[in-house]
Amino acid sequence: MGSCDLCGREAALQQAEIEGVELSVCSSCVRHGKQKAPAPQSFVPRKQHAAQEAPVERLVDNFSLLLRRAREKKQMTQDVFAAFLQERSSTVAKWELGDLQPDIAVARKLERKLGVSLVETEESVSAVPEKKRAAKDELTLGDFFKVKRK
Numbered sequence: 001m002g003s004c005d006l007c008g009r010e011a012a013l014q015q016a017e018i019e020g021v022e023l024s025v026c027s028s029c030v031r032h033g034k035q036k037a038p039a040p041q042s043f044v045p046r047k048q049h050a051a052q053e054a055p056v057e058r059l060v061d062n063f064s065l066l067l068r069r070a071r072e073k074k075q076m077t078q079d080v081f082a083a084f085l086q087e088r089s090s091t092v093a094k095w096e097l098g099d100l101q102p103d104i105a106v107a108r109k110l111e112r113k114l115g116v117s118l119v120e121t122e123e124s125v126s127a128v129p130e131k132k133r134a135a136k137d138e139l140t141l142g143d144f145f146k147v148k149r150k
């Protein structure tokens with residue numbers, strides 16, 4: 001046991017190479033870099049990190065496809081479908097093409113009308129966009145190094 005060089009948490013430590021520096025880090029921080037030592041004995045569930053983030057609602061990735069399928073199931077033309085959804089047919093056409101995405105509030109309304117799930121929360125998403133995570137992690141790392149240099 002000792003304190004993690006990155007987050008300061010008391011935990012079982014592992015050697016990892018992070019940005020060219022060899023550090024003793026906990027099992028959550030080890031993913032910032034290349035792990036040196038073999039698998040950790042203590043496993044910290046990933047959701048500890050995820051739990052700190054508020055759930056974010058977003059449109060499902062295949063919204064366009066789901067919308068078109070829902071329409072085809074009802075055997076409606078885009079015009080009829082648009083009227084059914086109380087939207088403009090040009091808007092619905094763009095949704096189906098993926099040129100336009102509705103607001104979450106609108107997507108929620110479509111969900112109710114169609115009985116199809118069109119909105120998901122980040123929590124329930126298995127593949128959280130890597131870009132978002134990377135940006136957050138870099139910030140944490142950067143803040144840490146600033147603190148260390150003092």
Ligand SMILES: [Zn+2]
Nearest residue numbers: 004007026029
């Ligand atoms: Zn740590």
